[in-house]
Amino acid sequence: MINIRDFVLGDLAQVRELFASGLMEFAGDAEEGVRRYVDHALKDDMADIPAHYQSGPRSNFWVAESSSPSAGIVGIVGIQPRELEEEAELRRMSVSSAVRRQGVGRQLLDTTEEFCRSKGYLRIGLSTVDILKPALLMYQNYGYILEKAEPYGPPSRSQVTVHHFIKDLY
16 A cells, blocks of 8 residues: 655655665666766755755645555655746656556656646646656656657767656646
8 A cells, every 4th residue: 555645854865765766777878977967966956855845835745655664665756836837847756666567656646736736737847868768658658748858968878868748737
C-alpha cells in the first residue's frame, strides 16, 4: 500500500537519496554529466524543499510512502508555477526501482494533476532526459505531448537530449 502525502522536513535525506539514485541508475555513458546535474540540484532546490516547493499556495512537493517500514519513501514529485500563470512545472519526479511498474508514478501524477486543477492551472509542463526511457514512455502514455527536444550540455559522445512535454488539464 502506498500513501501520497506532503513532504515534511524529516523526509529530506530519503528524498535527496531517491532523487540522486534514480537519475544515476540510468546515467550509463553520461555518468559524468548526470553527476554534475545531480550535484547542482542537491545544492539548489533539493537542499531546501520547503523554500522552493512549499512557500506559495500554487506549489507543493509530495512523497509516496510505502506501508512497509523497511521501504520508506518510494516516490517523489514537486510542482512549481511557470512564468505563465496558467502553467505549472512538474519537477523532480522519481520512483524507486523497488516499486516501479506498480502504479506509484501514476498515483503521483494523479496527485499533481488534481492539485493543479484545484489551483487554477490549465496545463502542466515538464522536462526529462532521453536516458530516462521509462519516464518518457510513462509521460506520453499519460497524455503529455512532446513540444521539443534539444541537446543538454556540451557536445560529447554521450550527449543527453532534453525532452519538453506539456499536458492540457481540460
